[in-house]
Amino acid sequence: MVRYLGRKIFIYLLTFFVAVTIDWLIPRFMPGDPIGMLLSRIGSRPEAFKYLYTYYVQAFQLDVPLWQQYVNFWKGLFQGDLGVSIWMYPQPVMTIIRRAIPYDIFLLLPAILLSWFAGNHVGALAARIRWLDNTILPLGYLLTATPYMWLALVLVWFLGNQTNLFPIAGAYSPQYRPHLSLTFILDVLHHWFLPFLSLFLVMFGGWAIGMRNMIIYELESDYSRYLEALGTPQYLIRRYAFRNAMLPQITGLALQLGGIVAGAVATEVVFAYPGIGYIILNAVQNKDYFLVQGCFLFIILGVLIANFLIDLVYVLVDPRTRLGMTGE
Amino acid sequence: MLQVENLTVYYKTIRGYVQALEQATFKIADGEIMGLAGESGCGKTTLGHSLIYLRPPMNYIGGRVVLDGQELPIWDMEKMREFRYRHVSLIPQYAMNALNPTRKIGRMIAELLESRGVNYNDVLPELKRRLDLVQLTHDVLKMYPIELSGGMKQRTVMVVSTLLNPSLLIADEITSALDVSTQKAVCEMLVEFRDRGFVKSTIIITHDISILYQIADSILVMYAGQLSEKAPSEIIFRDARHPYTRLLIGSLPKVGVRYREERLRGIPGSPPQLLNPPPGCRFRERCPVAFDRCVEVPPFLEISPGHFVACWRAY
Known part of the structure; x- marks a missing residue:
């Protein structure tokens, strides 16, 4: 067990190192000049521009050699300092991300968990119910094949634009400041519903189809046939099949949860929902190295932690993994 | 005592019925181990499974199955449920994969028994005695199937299948995936189960006739969905009357013959399509002694006590 965990942890640390290095490299490969973009927004006179340019390049430490930038990046990382955003200068990247992440979790966690739960049971x-299969299967394929943003646009059009049932942008109405009151909470939920629904529906289709196929596979498997030949009532066979069919679904859930930080870029852009996805788009458009880096760092962390947790959960739920550890 | 009368089972396909089992009539006495032999696709598995687990694409066409004086409702999957395991049980071909991989074996047995209204703790002492009998430690009850070797899984399944002392046990190709020494052990266990009264009658489905010679009291040979011959094992090997049985026995390798020098004999030709089989005896295309009469189906007649043959040449 200790050896198994040790090995896993080592592999995860190695993956983290490589992923973060790539994360650091990628924004720097982007064409364009972040400082230039920042200054063009300020719109100063040419002589001031030159002066400010040198100032900002130094402030962001972009004048030191690349290897030094890389070392500085790791140093900062260990102190929890991800640098200062260029786009939202002078806010620290950490502050921006910390403000955005709750929106992602608030949006994605219920969407993922509820769609997983509902999808598994409906699937x-x-x-085993013919008419349900005939309706759910095509519907599920349709939903899961639908691009998130397309469904989001359809929902915005019908439930927002045409019927005015739901607001179509933002996390809450602009006249409010975030505070704790019933009206504000209702307003937040009102804004939350459409993006949630668009995510839920697409994910639901995928889960339902996956579960349906897995259950059919399990019900046709040898142990099910054996139980049936011994006259076992259906409820027991179904219980076994459901449990065994859940295993791949748990992996799928973990992968989805790993993407919780940025699993809804398209959706957040459509609804102008202020989560990480929305920030990433703006950070990329503004060549904001530090913000892009920071966002991706959280995505990397999310994926790795979720995978690690699932490795642990598998040890608990699947005896084959547990017993395989000693045989390694 | 098992009596099968005119049992006919077809497979339903989009091109029509595959006539896999035609008018099977035979008896198995209490304590009899009957081997059911024939080549692949001859209907032996269809026959075996139809006695316990007749489900689509298998279609019940007609016939009766009477076990210990009680007719089995084999055409009704639900009504048959009550008879399964208690009266008719199965050791499946896939015994290696027959146990749920994510349940401990003891717990699986407990859940299986409880679902059939049997208290696990009442049966536990007997279960342990039987594990001893097949030389498995009691620890297998605390293990997952993955922790057992193939042979151990096979023996576990044998114990599980016979735990409620069924009247009829169907053992389907249970030696196919085993090495020779394990095959012998498994066969001896079947005899032991019979001798100890765990099961009354046993049907061993196999394409390996030489195994039957060692353990079966009688052998039923099938060809292309029809019964060819049933007789005590000695007679099948020494004095078979159906040309197919003779050729089948004749094509077995013999001890002391070098097959480098003498070619191993086979039966020329191949079995007919069962989708639209030719009328009459289905072996006649390959039969060396076929004649005009063979276009009629030969009846399965008892030509001497316990020796049944379906061949116009044999009566």
Whole structure:
């Protein structure tokens, strides 16, 4: 067990190192000049521009050699300092991300968990009820094949634009400041519903189809047939099949949860929802090295932590993994 | 005592019925181990499974199955449920994969028994005795199937399948995936189970006739969905009357013959399509002694006590 965990942790640390290095490299490969873009927004006179340019290049430490920038980046990382955003100068990257992440979790966590739960159960039912299968299967394929932003646009059009049932942008109405009151909470939920629904529907389709296929596979497997030949009632066979069919779904859930930090870039852009996805788009457009880096760092962390947790969960739920550890 | 009368089972396909089992009539006495032999696709598995687990694409066409004086509702999957395991049980071909991989074996057995209204703790002492009998430690109850070797899984399944002392046990190709020494052990266990009264009648489905010679009291040979011959094992090997049985026995390798010098004999030709089989005896295309009469189906007649043959040349 200790050896197994040790090995896993080592592999995760190595992956983290490589991923973060790539994360540092990629924004710097982008064409364009972030400082130039920052200054063009300020719109100063030419002589001031030159002076400010040198000032900012120094302030962001972009004048030192690349290897030094890389070392500085790691140093800062260990102190929890991800630098200062260029786009939202002079706010620290950490502050921006910390402000955005709750929106992602608030949006994605319910969407992922509820769609997973509902999808698994509806899929399992569809595996044995003919009429449900005939409706859920095509619907599921349709939903899961739908691009998130397309469904989001359709929802915005019908439920926002045409019927005015729901607001179409932002996390709350602009006249409010975030505070704790019933009206504000209702307003937040009102804004939250459409992006949530668009994510939920697409994910639901995928889960339901996956579960339906897995259950059918399990019900056709040898252990199910054996139990049936021994006259076991259906409820027991189904219980076994459901449990075994859940294993791949748990992996899928973990991968989805890993993407929780930035799993909804398209959706957040459509709804102008102020999560990490929305920030990434702006950071990229503004060549904001530090912000892009910071966002991706959190994505990397999310994916790795989720994978690690799932490795642990598998040890608990699947005896084959648990027993395989000693045989390594 | 198992009586099968005119049992006919077809497979439903989009091109029509595949006539896999035609008018099977035979008896198995209490304590009899009957081997069911024939080449692939001859209907032996269809026959075996139809006695316990007749489900689509298998279609019940007609016939009766009477076990210990009680007719089995084999055409009704739900009504049959009650008879499975308690009266008719199965050791499946896939015994290696027959146990749920994510349940401990003891717990799986407990859940299986409880679902059939049997208290696990009542049966546990007997279960342990039987594990001893097949030389498995009691620890297998605390293990997952993955922790067992193939042979151990096979023996576990044998114990599980016979735990409720069924009247009829169907052992489907249970030696196919085993090495020779394990095959012998498994066969001896089946005899042991019979001798100890765990099961009354046993049907061993196999394409390996030489195994039957060692353990079966009688052998039923099938060809292309029809019964060819049933007789005590000695007679099948020494004095078979159906040309197919003779050729089948004749094509077995013999001890002391070098097959480098003498070619191993086979039966020329191949079995007919069962989708639209030719009328009459289905072996007649390959039969060396076929004649005009063979276009009629030969009845399965008892030509001497316990020796049944379906061949116009044999009566």
